[in-house]
């Protein structure tokens with residue numbers, strides 16, 4: 001591999017980030033995109049699929065890790081496996097459908113055939129043309145290392161990556177709110193919706209890491225018409241939590257006086273009571289909404305939408321993958337997660353409000369992508385040396401000492417502390433050469449409590 | 458499906474019906490182009506469904522390519538009205554300034570439905586969208602299936618299903634109606 005090109009401004013960003021300054025260029029730069037493929041997506045745990053997408057033996061879906069096509073399949077014994085979607089003979093894709101059920105995959109070029117366990121079982125003219133030089137055991141589909149949490153299947157191309165549990169670093173506590181709306185968990189409602197847009201994946205991942213700041217403006221219609229039960233006066237209230245050095249972050253918005261678990265049907269409230277710990281319940285019972293990013297590019301959101309103005313509305317959960325397609329280009333994947341244990345009609349009712357709010361046609365998503373597409377275009381034009389973005393919120397906040405959950409928690413909800421940790425983590429991956437471990441302890445703290453504040457001139 | 462209306466030797470009534478329905482659909486498309494959304498929503502019956510299923514790339518012979526459950530739009534007249542209420546505010550940023558959208562209708566086929574005065578209408582719609590000063594445009598090739606009802610006050614849409622030909626859409630968003 002040729003030596004990676006590291007733009008100078010990334011080294012300078014290491015210095016300016018703790019002061020809340022980020023070069024706009026990182027959001028749309030071909031050199032950064034290449035470096036992300038070489039050093040980030042080659043080493044991080046990347047979301048592949050939800051287990052409910054492949055419930056039966058033989059079920060498969062086709063997914064991506066950066067530019068690499070990956071087959072995620074449940075084999076005949078029920079074990080989930082992942083493989084590079086590439087025939088080991090010439091590299092052609094052995095699977096061309098987004099999803100389906102197959103006991104084996106056959107390459108349409110020369111006919112090599114692989115079982116859904118990856119084993120090479122068919123080679124045309126095996127004896128006649130290879131004459132004993134091809135050991136089939138050596139030429140199976142190339143496996144991708146996977147691990148799961150709460151129904152989420154992640155894959156990594158790095159054999160030395162920290163185990164998924166360590167990588168999530170306690171964020172599981174918060175993910176459970178999205179993944180465990182009952183003891184049986186959640187399932188996807190239908191296949192993911194996908195579209196490609198001139199938007200950088202990072203601005204989306206950041207937004208879903210807890211950008212409560214944009215909501216009253218970007219989604220003002222919801223407030224003005226009463227479809228979204230929050231008020232501009234109190235919208236900033238709540239909590240922001242992040243896992244230092246790991247990049248994960250969550251925003252939890254509070255509206256004073258809301259009844260506990262408002263907007264969830266009684267079946268779901270009961271599900272939460274059975275599935276979550278008392279500490280988790282104490283964090284989430286009063287949440288108006290919650291929005292979280294698992295580093296680098298998987299996000300979740302639970303929020304209400306009300307068809308009748310002024311009502312508490314119905315809460316839905318969306319899971320989304322911000323897949324990088326190029327510098328300033330995203331392939332958007334979005335799912336609706338519904339509680340497994342509730343009646344089909346209720347799942348559909350929840351899906352209906354989800355699709356009214358999110359997905360390409362969603363009323364919230366529309367405004368986000370309008371903003372994100374426009375600013376990604378700006379970022380491509382900015383000169384890295386002359387345009388820094390202001391990430392100054394919460395620089396001198398102190399973490400809440402007795403917060404019931406892991407990580408560092410702050411109040412209010414509207415703050416940029418989690419984003420500084422997110423981009424610090426990102427930068428750590430980009431500046432750590434391949435072969436060296438990405439050390440979470442290197443990421444600078446995302447806040448300066450008063451006693452450690454840098455001295456002003 | 459009962460007897461085809463567009464048969465080899467159509468009657469004058471068949472031609473009139475085809476003409477009437479085509480004109481209704483052109484007029485309806487004009488309402489969207491002119492952003493007269495309140496008038497547009499009134500063309501749907503109270504029990505109407507407006508659905509855009511998710512299309513998935515599947516192997517030949519798969520049970521379905523158009524998702525039985527997943528939807529880009531999963532709307533009733535009530536939720537269409539919510540979308541329109543939003544578009545009528547000053548805060549529908551995705552449509553301010555407005556996109557230029559145009560609908561090209563073709564291949565219109567009319568078949569009688571089970572109920573009297575109801576017709577299935579199958580046709581293609583090519584949708585062009587231009588936004589801001591960008592020279593690039595978005596183009597969506599779609600197939601529509603409508604259930605149209607003839608009422609006292611004119612034609613009404615009882616059900617509209619739109620299937621987009623792309624499984625991965627090349628759009629920034631769908632802030633316009635398909």
Ligand SMILES: [Fe+2]
Pocket residue numbers: 214215218219364368
């Ligand atoms: Fe948003």
